[in-house]
Amino acid sequence: MQPVGIYTDPVCREHSAGVGHPERPERMDSVSSVLADLVGEPGITILSGRDASDEQITRVHTVGHLDAVRASAGREVTVFDADTAANRHSFAAALRAAGSACAAVDAVCLGDSRRAFVATRPPGHHAERDRTMGFCFFNNVAVAAEHARHAHGLERVAVVDWDVHHGNGTMHHFSADPGVLFVSLHQYPLFPGTGRLEEIGTDAGAGYSLNLPLSAGRTDNDYLYLFDSLIVPLLHRFAPQLVLISAGYDAHERDPLGSMLLTSGAFAAMTQRLVSVAERSAAGRLVAVLEGGYSLAGLESGLRETINAMAAPEPEAAASAVHAAPGGRLVDSVVEELAEQAELQLEPFWGSLRA
Ligand SMILES: [Zn+2]
Numbered sequence: 001m002q003p004v005g006i007y008t009d010p011v012c013r014e015h016s017a018g019v020g021h022p023e024r025p026e027r028m029d030s031v032s033s034v035l036a037d038l039v040g041e042p043g044i045t046i047l048s049g050r051d052a053s054d055e056q057i058t059r060v061h062t063v064g065h066l067d068a069v070r071a072s073a074g075r076e077v078t079v080f081d082a083d084t085a086a087n088r089h090s091f092a093a094a095l096r097a098a099g100s101a102c103a104a105v106d107a108v109c110l111g112d113s114r115r116a117f118v119a120t121r122p123p124g125h126h127a128e129r130d131r132t133m134g135f136c137f138f139n140n141v142a143v144a145a146e147h148a149r150h151a152h153g154l155e156r157v158a159v160v161d162w163d164v165h166h167g168n169g170t171m172h173h174f175s176a177d178p179g180v181l182f183v184s185l186h187q188y189p190l191f192p193g194t195g196r197l198e199e200i201g202t203d204a205g206a207g208y209s210l211n212l213p214l215s216a217g218r219t220d221n222d223y224l225y226l227f228d229s230l231i232v233p234l235l236h237r238f239a240p241q242l243v244l245i246s247a248g249y250d251a252h253e254r255d256p257l258g259s260m261l262l263t264s265g266a267f268a269a270m271t272q273r274l275v276s277v278a279e280r281s282a283a284g285r286l287v288a289v290l291e292g293g294y295s296l297a298g299l300e301s302g303l304r305e306t307i308n309a310m311a312a313p314e315p316e317a318a319a320s321a322v323h324a325a326p327g328g329r330l331v332d333s334v335v336e337e338l339a340e341q342a343e344l345q346l347e348p349f350w351g352s353l354r355a
Pocket residue numbers: 163164165248250291292293
């Protein structure tokens with residue numbers, strides 16, 4: 001077993017965005033159920049996170065935004081936007097989620113853990129510089145990437161976002177920044193409406209965003225084909241010193257908001273590939289941060305598969321199962337076409353990825 005640190009905190013269950021909201025406190029019960037089975041497993045350490053500092057938050061967000069979320073701590077309910085509302089505990093939970101992502105980065109950079117999972121809520125990848133969005137208050141993964149650079153001097157960080165929604169906040173924060181490679185697979189069209197193939201980054205960051213918009217109904221094979229033909233070769237070319245995952249579970253076949261058909265095993269297979277990338281160029285450093293996932297059963301089984309894959313001693317073991325799925329179903333031709341188009345978009349910056 002590899003040393004894996006898992007960060008969670010009871011305050012993350014206290015945040016509620018209102019009765020009937022899909023991003024609900026019970027999601028932490030799914031986390032707790034997975035963690036209960038891992039207590040005492042060799043190599044697994046379950047840790048309380050810590051709060052993000054103002055400095056850590058304001059590397060990604062405006063002071064005005066931080067203050068607005070902070071002000072919600074004194075009120076029963078604060079409605080920020082159509083999808084995002086806070087109760088008295090939301091600020092504390094959001095601060096703990098972002099801070100725990102930074103603590104996880106510290107752990108893998110200092111050698112306390114080889115890999116880490118940040119199992120917190122609220123999620124973060126939709127949060128923009130100056131506003132909440134899509135259930136998200138602070139952009140946890142972006143805060144973590146900035147922390148890795150400021151506190152540990154890393155120059156190349158990769159963020160792979162497999163949440164079914166596009167990670168608009170993360171992409172926008174890093175779009176002109178060649179120090180962070182952002183890769184997103186997402187259902188399209190779907191909220192938030194960004195993440196077209198043509199959005200490859202701007203200025204010095206051109207070529208450092210890879211958006212893979214996917215029609216509904218995509219399968220394990222489709223996702224793994226994109227990893228093997230495109231994402232992993234690109235990551236190897238970039239050679240990140242840290243791999244971050246925006247780990248949402250709403251592309252799971254049971255999810256009520258997404259319309260993808262991923263089985264729980266897809267999350268293990270994607271994790272294995274990213275573990276391999278981290279082992280090759282990042283001295284193993286890999287941190288996954290929980291994003292969405294609104295079927296409690298889908299969240300629980302996907303999370304379990306991810307953590308098991310992170311703890312496994314042989315990350316390469318199941319690296320080539322793409323064309324051997326049960327039923328023999330091959331990759332959708334639309335996905336093959338998308339991979340070709342994406343490669344053409346990236347070629348001026350990276351050369352041929354299939355070479
Ligand atoms: Zn999502």
